[in-house]
Amino acid sequence: MRQFIARLLTLFVCLSTVLQLSGCTTLNAATGRREFIFISTDTELSMGQSFNTQLRQQYPVSQDKAKIGRLQKVGHRIAQVSDRQDFEYHFTLVAQDDLNAFTVPGGYIYFYEGLFDKLSSDDEIAAVLAHEVGHSAAKHTVKKFQAALGYDFVAKLVLSRIGSDVARQLASVGGGFIANVAMSAYGRQDEFEADQLGIKYMRLAGYKLDAMIRTFEILKANSKGPEPPSFLRTHPHLDDRIKAVENEIQGGEPKY
Ligand SMILES: [Zn+2]
Numbered sequence: 001m002r003q004f005i006a007r008l009l010t011l012f013v014c015l016s017t018v019l020q021l022s023g024c025t026t027l028n029a030a031t032g033r034r035e036f037i038f039i040s041t042d043t044e045l046s047m048g049q050s051f052n053t054q055l056r057q058q059y060p061v062s063q064d065k066a067k068i069g070r071l072q073k074v075g076h077r078i079a080q081v082s083d084r085q086d087f088e089y090h091f092t093l094v095a096q097d098d099l100n101a102f103t104v105p106g107g108y109i110y111f112y113e114g115l116f117d118k119l120s121s122d123d124e125i126a127a128v129l130a131h132e133v134g135h136s137a138a139k140h141t142v143k144k145f146q147a148a149l150g151y152d153f154v155a156k157l158v159l160s161r162i163g164s165d166v167a168r169q170l171a172s173v174g175g176g177f178i179a180n181v182a183m184s185a186y187g188r189q190d191e192f193e194a195d196q197l198g199i200k201y202m203r204l205a206g207y208k209l210d211a212m213i214r215t216f217e218i219l220k221a222n223s224k225g226p227e228p229p230s231f232l233r234t235h236p237h238l239d240d241r242i243k244a245v246e247n248e249i250q251g252g253e254p255k256y
Pocket of ligand 1: 131135186194
């Protein structure tokens with residue numbers, strides 16, 4: 001009898017582990033695909049909060065109230081139409097000259113002042129933000145971090161039951177690692193998909209769609225030199241992205 005109970009207990013633990021892990025096999029609202037992802041929204045949110053704290057210690061945050069207000073206004077207009085509404089989006093203006101923007105899990109988006117200053121309209125700001133919200137909504141960002149953190153770390157994180165354990169594990173990741181992963185390139189398919197979602201969100205939020213192409217042209221014109229901005233270090237060539245976005249704006253079938 002005792003052995004039976006022990007076996008039953010083992011079975012229960014195994015089953016709940018499997019359920020907990022496979023419980024994240026959900027329909028992705030942004031892409032329409034079913035996917036296997038270990039990290040729940042709650043865990044993703046804990047990641048975002050912890051990573052945001054670490055990044056804010058590492059990077060100077062702009063204090064320019066007018067620019068921050070504009071970023072927040074455009075950001076929230078895009079966020080309202082995102083396919084993913086299970087967390088709030090946060091927009092931070094980084095006081096550095098780079099032509100860059102990046103996203104970490106949990107809807108935390110960082111926009112560099114260098115890029116912000118090169119853009120002349122809210123539509124162009126919306127184009128960058130809609131692309132980043134697209135990565136977040138399609139879960140490209142959390143999947144990139146899931147892969148970079150490794151199975152052991154993610155499994156421990158997912159199975160941690162106490163909030164302080166999760167917080168301690170996440171705090172051990174380190175700002176340098178977080179920034180490196182956040183700025184590393186997404187795959188080709190993910191970039192095209194974020195552009196496609198970006199156009200969808202700009203359309204729904206009422207921004208001028210051709211601003212996305214203008215933004216690419218601005219980035220292209222300013223990226224001459226040995227090291228292109230990391231926002232552009234993507235697998236698909238920028239010209240291919242421009243063509244795909246033009247096609248998307250005209251309502252054509254996706255070409256990739
Ligand atoms: Zn991207």
